[in-house]
Amino acid sequence: MSESSQPPRRKHRHALHFTPVRTAAKRRGGWTPARQRAFIRALAASGIVASAARGVGMGATSAYALRRRAGAESFAAAWDLAREAARDAALERVLQKALQPRTTPRFYRGTYVGTFRAFDDRMMIAALKALSSAPVSRGEK
Numbered sequence: 001m002s003e004s005s006q007p008p009r010r011k012h013r014h015a016l017h018f019t020p021v022r023t024a025a026k027r028r029g030g031w032t033p034a035r036q037r038a039f040i041r042a043l044a045a046s047g048i049v050a051s052a053a054r055g056v057g058m059g060a061t062s063a064y065a066l067r068r069r070a071g072a073e074s075f076a077a078a079w080d081l082a083r084e085a086a087r088d089a090a091l092e093r094v095l096q097k098a099l100q101p102r103t104t105p106r107f108y109r110g111t112y113v114g115t116f117r118a119f120d121d122r123m124m125i126a127a128l129k130a131l132s133s134a135p136v137s138r139g140e141k
Contacts, residue, residue, distance in 0.1 A: 016044075018078035020036045021072040031062070035057070036075060039055075040075075040078050042055040042056060043079065047083055047086025047090065049064070091130050094123065094126060097123055098126070102120055104116045
């Protein structure tokens with residue numbers, strides 16, 4: 001199984017193994033190693049930088065600044081893996097929803113007469129568009 005075709009949870013685990021960025025001053029409200037790990041976990045869950053930063057009590061601007069710092073290569077790689085894992089998890093949820101028919105009860109003059117099952121075509125189209133724009137890993141065509 002290639003790296004990009006691994007399940008999102010496995011990518012999530014790989015994203016957590018990184019070297020935190022060293023900060024010059026140890027500030028109580030700064031980017032501590034624990035806060036950096038919590039940020040990567042939150043980013044892997046949501047895929048949204050601002051939301052993940054808020055979740056650890058920081059701002060998106062400072063998160064991007066931390067990513068650009070010298071010595072932040074491992075953090076940046078974990079960031080990219082976390083975003084990819086979040087995207088893959090969201091795509092998986094969309095595909096699951098698209099492949100499950102929607103069941104709607106049918107009533108006639110207030111009396112239940114049966115159910116109607118149909119697939120959500122809009123969800124299927126969105127899933128297909130997402131799959132067609134997903135990056136192909138090396139070695140696959």
